[in-house]
Amino acid sequence: MNSLCRLLCFVVVASASVFAASPATAQEVRPDGGVLLNVMMPLRDGVKLATDVYLPRAARGESPQKASTILIRTPYNKGTGKSAEGKYFSEHGYAVVIQDTRGRYSSEGTWHWMTDDGPDGVDCCAWIAKQPWSNGRIGMMGTSYVGGTQHAVAMAGSPHLKTVIPVDAVSNMGRQSMRNAGAFEMRFWNWIMLNAGKGSHAAQDPATAAVLTEMAAERHEYLKLQPPRPGTTPLKLAPEYESWLIEAMRHGANDSFWSQNNIVDFPEQYSEIPVYLVGGWYDSWAGNTTANYMALSGRLKSDVYLIMGPWIHGAQGSSSHGQVSFGKDAAISNPLAWRKVWFDHFLNGDDSGVGKVDPFQTKVRIFVMGTGDGTRDEKGRLNHGGSWRNENEWPLARAVATPFYFSPEGRLSTTKPGAGESATSFTFDPKDPVPTIGGNISSQNDIMLQGAWDQKGGPHVWNWLKLIPLSARNDILVFQTEPLAADTEVTGEIEVKLWISSTAVDTDFTAKLIDVYPPSADSPGGFDMNIGDGIVRARFRDSLKEERLMEPGTVYPVTVKLYPTSNVFKKGHRIRVDVSSSNFPRFDVNPNTGEPLAQNRRIETCVNTVYHDAGRPSQIVLPVIPGSR
Structure with a gap:
C-alpha cells in the first residue's frame, strides 16, 4: 500500500474516532500533508470549535504511534493548515492542535473575554486525550491572549495538561493590566475597535464588516469621543464586543468581574x-x-x-x-x-x-x-x-530598596527632605492630556508607540506633533538627579510613593522613570529614554477593590506601581522621574468629576499638588544592586 493510500485510510479511521464520543460533525476534515482541517470539536454545552490537527509522520498510517501534543488556542485565526508552529513541532514528533477560541473566526458560540477559555480548554484537552494519535500528555504555548488561554486551563485544572509556556500572557486583569490601579488601559479599547470587525461573527457579513472596518479606520477621532456609550457607534453591530468593552471600562474594582486568570490573588488554583x-x-x-x-x-x-x-x-x-x-x-x-x-x-x-x-x-x-x-x-x-x-530568584535578594526623594526645583536625591513645608502644584486639564510616547504597550496599532523612545514629540506622535520634549510641559513635574558619579544598576520592582492633594474629588497621578543621556556627538540634545511607567486613580488609592472619593484639599499618600525593570544608569547620566496626571492613550483620561467610571458627561480642570517635605516625603524607591554605585 503506497503512502497516499495509507494516509487516506488513516484519515478515515481518525475521522471516525474523532467523533466516536459525540454526535458532532466536521465542517471539513481532509488530509493536507498530515493535517486534519476544520475538525469541529464539541464542548460540554454543545458549541463546536474549529480545530486543525497537525500529525507527526509516526502518528499517521494504519498503526499510528501515540504522540505528545502541543495545544494552541487562539482568537486570531488558526489559519488553513499552514501554521509555522504546527509544521515545526509535527516535524519533530509532536501532534499539534490549533483551535479558534469560542466565537472567533470559524468557531461557534459567543465571544467573551477569557471567561470561557478555562472550561473550553479543559474540554479540548479531554478530547485530545481520547484520540488514537495522543498519549494524553499535553503542553500549551502562545503569546498574549493565547498565553492567557494557557493560564485559564492551568487554573481550571485539566489532568492532561502537563506544562505551559505563557509568553506576555493575559492575567491579573484587575491589578496592573486591563485595569491599572483603577485606570483603564486603552489598548483594550483599541483591541475591541480592531477585532469587532475582524474574526467576529458580525464580520462574516461583508456589509457589516465594511462598517466596522470604517469605524476602526477612524480610531483617532473616536479616541477624542470618550467614553463609549451603548448603541451610539457602529460597535453596536457587534453587540458582544460593545457590551464587554463598556462593562470593562466601567468596572474599576479588582473583584469577581476580573477573576479569570487572577493568579496573584488565587495562586492555589x-x-x-x-x-x-x-x-x-x-x-x-x-x-x-x-x-x-x-x-x-x-x-x-x-x-x-x-x-x-x-x-x-x-x-x-x-x-x-x-x-x-x-x-x-x-x-x-x-x-x-x-x-x-x-x-x-x-x-x-x-x-x-x-x-x-x-x-x-x-x-x-x-x-x-x-x-x-x-x-x-x-x-x-x-x-x-x-x-x-x-x-x-526574583526579586533579587541582594537588591537594596533605596529611596530617591523629590525636592524643590526638581531635585531627586537620596538625601531626606529637610524641615518646612514644600510642595509643587500643577493644573491638569483632561482636554489636553500628556501624550504617550513609548512604554509598556500592546494592541497599540497606530495609536501608540511601543518600547523605548526619546520623550520628545514629532510626526511619529499623533497627539504631540511638535518637536518639543515632554519635560517642557507645565503639567509634568520633573525630578532628576545630578549626573551620576558611577554606574548604578536598578533591577527589580519599582514604586513611586507620593503625598498628594487635589481640588477635585477624583483624579489620577502618573509616574515615569527615565534614563537621561547627556548630550553627545550622536545625540546633541541628549536622549530621555523611558524605562517604566505607572498610574493610580485616586479613588482606588486605599484599595483596588473599593472606591473612595477624596476631600478636596486633603493630603493623601498614594503609591504608583511602575513596571519592573533591569537597567544600568551609566556614569554621567541622570535618573529622572516625571509626575503628572495623564498618559494618553496609554490610560483613559480622568475627567476629575467623580462621576461613575466611563459614564461621565462632564470634564473639570483641577489643580493637583505633590508634597515633598520631611513629613510628606514623596519618593521613588529603586532596587539598587550593591557595588554598582
Missing part, C-alpha cells in the same frame, strides 16, 4: 505543572509576568522559570525596540527551538537541556539593559546595549 513565564521589560504584561513568578514559585512544587528580556510585546526575536537597540544578543534567534527543549523535557523525558543550558540553566534569567556606548547605529537607533545574566 493553579495546576501543579512546570511553568515557563516569558516577558519583556517593555511588554504590557511585564508587571504581571514577574508577579506571577513570585506567586507561583512560592506555591508550586513543580519547576517555575522566568525569563525577562528588553522586549516589547511578542517580539522576543528582535533586539531593537522603539528608537533603541539592545545589541544582537538580546534576541532569541530560534523561539520555536528553545520551546522544543522545554517540551522535550517535560512531555517526553529528555534531560539534555532543562537545567543544563541557557535559557534553562537557572530558574531566572534577565537581560540587564544599559551598558551600551550611546552611539547610533546605521538606522539611527540608540545603542543602549545590555547583557544576559542568570539569577536564582
Whole structure:
C-alpha cells in the first residue's frame, strides 16, 4: 500500500474516532500533508470549535504511534493548515492542535473575554486525550491572549495538561493590566475597535464588516469621543464586543468581574505543572509576568522559570525596540527551538537541556539593559546595549530598596527632605492630556508607540506633533538627579510613593522613570529614554477593590506601581522621574468629576499638588544592586 493510500485510510479511521464520543460533525476534515482541517470539536454545552490537527509522520498510517501534543488556542485565526508552529513541532514528533477560541473566526458560540477559555480548554484537552494519535500528555504555548488561554486551563485544572509556556500572557486583569490601579488601559479599547470587525461573527457579513472596518479606520477621532456609550457607534453591530468593552471600562474594582486568570490573588488554583513565564521589560504584561513568578514559585512544587528580556510585546526575536537597540544578543534567534527543549523535557523525558543550558540553566534569567556606548547605529537607533545574566530568584535578594526623594526645583536625591513645608502644584486639564510616547504597550496599532523612545514629540506622535520634549510641559513635574558619579544598576520592582492633594474629588497621578543621556556627538540634545511607567486613580488609592472619593484639599499618600525593570544608569547620566496626571492613550483620561467610571458627561480642570517635605516625603524607591554605585 503506497503512502497516499495509507494516509487516506488513516484519515478515515481518525475521522471516525474523532467523533466516536459525540454526535458532532466536521465542517471539513481532509488530509493536507498530515493535517486534519476544520475538525469541529464539541464542548460540554454543545458549541463546536474549529480545530486543525497537525500529525507527526509516526502518528499517521494504519498503526499510528501515540504522540505528545502541543495545544494552541487562539482568537486570531488558526489559519488553513499552514501554521509555522504546527509544521515545526509535527516535524519533530509532536501532534499539534490549533483551535479558534469560542466565537472567533470559524468557531461557534459567543465571544467573551477569557471567561470561557478555562472550561473550553479543559474540554479540548479531554478530547485530545481520547484520540488514537495522543498519549494524553499535553503542553500549551502562545503569546498574549493565547498565553492567557494557557493560564485559564492551568487554573481550571485539566489532568492532561502537563506544562505551559505563557509568553506576555493575559492575567491579573484587575491589578496592573486591563485595569491599572483603577485606570483603564486603552489598548483594550483599541483591541475591541480592531477585532469587532475582524474574526467576529458580525464580520462574516461583508456589509457589516465594511462598517466596522470604517469605524476602526477612524480610531483617532473616536479616541477624542470618550467614553463609549451603548448603541451610539457602529460597535453596536457587534453587540458582544460593545457590551464587554463598556462593562470593562466601567468596572474599576479588582473583584469577581476580573477573576479569570487572577493568579496573584488565587495562586492555589493553579495546576501543579512546570511553568515557563516569558516577558519583556517593555511588554504590557511585564508587571504581571514577574508577579506571577513570585506567586507561583512560592506555591508550586513543580519547576517555575522566568525569563525577562528588553522586549516589547511578542517580539522576543528582535533586539531593537522603539528608537533603541539592545545589541544582537538580546534576541532569541530560534523561539520555536528553545520551546522544543522545554517540551522535550517535560512531555517526553529528555534531560539534555532543562537545567543544563541557557535559557534553562537557572530558574531566572534577565537581560540587564544599559551598558551600551550611546552611539547610533546605521538606522539611527540608540545603542543602549545590555547583557544576559542568570539569577536564582526574583526579586533579587541582594537588591537594596533605596529611596530617591523629590525636592524643590526638581531635585531627586537620596538625601531626606529637610524641615518646612514644600510642595509643587500643577493644573491638569483632561482636554489636553500628556501624550504617550513609548512604554509598556500592546494592541497599540497606530495609536501608540511601543518600547523605548526619546520623550520628545514629532510626526511619529499623533497627539504631540511638535518637536518639543515632554519635560517642557507645565503639567509634568520633573525630578532628576545630578549626573551620576558611577554606574548604578536598578533591577527589580519599582514604586513611586507620593503625598498628594487635589481640588477635585477624583483624579489620577502618573509616574515615569527615565534614563537621561547627556548630550553627545550622536545625540546633541541628549536622549530621555523611558524605562517604566505607572498610574493610580485616586479613588482606588486605599484599595483596588473599593472606591473612595477624596476631600478636596486633603493630603493623601498614594503609591504608583511602575513596571519592573533591569537597567544600568551609566556614569554621567541622570535618573529622572516625571509626575503628572495623564498618559494618553496609554490610560483613559480622568475627567476629575467623580462621576461613575466611563459614564461621565462632564470634564473639570483641577489643580493637583505633590508634597515633598520631611513629613510628606514623596519618593521613588529603586532596587539598587550593591557595588554598582
